[in-house]
Amino acid sequence: xxxxxxxxxxxxxxxxxxxxxxxxxxxxxxxxxxxxxxxxxxxxxxxxxxxxxxxxxxxxxxxxxxxxxxxxxxxxxxxxxxxxxxxxxxxxxxxxxxxxxxxxxxxxxxxx
Amino acid sequence: xxxxxxxxxxxxxxxxxxxxxxxxxxxxxxxxxxxxxxxxxxxxxxxxxxxxxxxxxxxxxxxxxxxxxxxxxxxxxxxxxxxxxxxxxxxxxxxxxxxxxxxxxxxxxxxxxx
Numbered sequence: 612x613x614x615x616x617x618x619x620x621x622x623x624x625x626x627x628x629x630x631x632x633x634x635x636x637x638x639x640x641x642x643x644x645x646x647x648x649x650x651x652x653x654x655x656x657x658x659x660x661x662x663x664x665x666x667x668x669x670x671x672x673x674x675x676x677x678x679x680x681x682x683x684x685x686x687x688x689x690x691x692x693x694x695x696x697x698x699x700x701x702x703x704x705x706x707x708x709x710x711x712x713x714x715x716x717x718x719x720x721x722x723x
Numbered sequence: 724x725x726x727x728x729x730x731x732x733x734x735x736x737x738x739x740x741x742x743x744x745x746x747x748x749x750x751x752x753x754x755x756x757x758x759x760x761x762x763x764x765x766x767x768x769x770x771x772x773x774x775x776x777x778x779x780x781x782x783x784x785x786x787x788x789x790x791x792x793x794x795x796x797x798x799x800x801x802x803x804x805x806x807x808x809x810x811x812x813x814x815x816x817x818x819x820x821x822x823x824x825x826x827x828x829x830x831x832x833x834x835x836x837x
Contacts (some may be wrong), residue, residue, distance in 0.1 A: 643824075654727075654813050654828030655766065696764070700826060709758045710768035710815075710827060722732060 615699045620718040623689050630715055631684040633699030634697070643702045644675060644682050647711070648695040655713075658684065694721045726750050728831035729814050736804055737837055743790075744799045744832045745815030754819040755797035756826070757789060760811040769812075772797050773819050804836045 616634040622658075623629045645660040658688055659673045666673040672685040686693055690691065699714040727748045736742050748755060754773040760766045770789045777789065784817045786802045801808060811833050817826040 627745075645825075647826075652831075654815075654831050655826075656828065657825045660825070698766075710758070710771045712768070713758075713766040715765070 615701060617697070617714065617717045619715065620720065622720040624722050624723060625691060626688055629686040629689045629693070629721075631668075631686075631697050631719065632681065633683070634681045635699070635701055636680045638679050638701055639703065641703050644673065644679075645700045645702055645711070646671070646673065646684050647698045647713075648699065649698070649716070650692075650695045655711075658697070660702075683688055686711065689719075689721050691721050691723060693719065695719055712714055725829075726827045727816055727829040728798075729812075729832050731832060733746040733833050733835075735835045735837065738804055738806060740804050741800070741802045742804060742834070743801070744812055744814075744834070746797050746799070747795055748814075748816040748827070749783065749795065750816055750827060752818050752828075753794060754817050755791070756815040756817075757797065757799050758786055758813040758815060758828075760813065760831070762810070766813070769799075770797075782787060804834075806836050809834055809836045 643660050643662050644660040647655045648658050649655045659671050661673045674683045696716040696718050698713050700711050731747045741825045756771045757769040758766050769780050769783045772791050787802050790798045811831045814829040815826045817824050
């Protein structure tokens with residue numbers, strides 16, 4: 612899996628939007644962009660993924676740059692429960708049995 | 724219903740012992756994984772197992788061996804435990820080769836070797 616770069620930590624206030632950036636300048640044409648998060652003392656949890664177009668689901672939105680060299684995970688209205696480590700991971704189309712390659716992720720701190 | 728469940732949640736054991744961690748998934752997935760999260764919180768893939776095909780991360784010592792009695796289970800057996808094996812171990816499952824390769828993780832097993 613190609614490499615991603617994320618800020619070590621970010622801080623935001625409760626009930627405000629949060630934009631978590633990810634750079635992946637070596638992304639290949641078939642790599643999907645996946646986001647996972649890990650809440651304290653829990654296993655990683657799938658958030659969202661996309662290929663080229665922006666994606667929305669009940670948890671978040673994913674904005675993908677036109678050249679696909681970067682993406683942004685958007686939490687529209689952060690709550691204290693969103694405090695977690697967020698991981699941006701690239702998977703090729705047939706990701707399959709090689710598992711997920713986790714980096715250090717971004718530690719998101721939510722202030723009340 | 725828990726999608727991916729691991730037992731035990733906590734495991735404290737002495738150096739040199741042999742132990743197993745069990746994992747079961749009820750999602751009908753064909754691929755299961757074991758990950759290790761060390762004290763620095765770095766998550767690393769150890770094994771993936773799909774339809775009797777085992778892919779091993781080359782850095783994993785051969786004291787670690789996954790056992791799959793059926794498609795829904797992938798247990799992790801560890802021989803001759805060492806202090807450095809202390810970590811949180813996560814089991815996960817997903818579908819292989821599908822566009823939507825969302826992985827589901829268990830809650831983890833905290834292994835402490837004393």
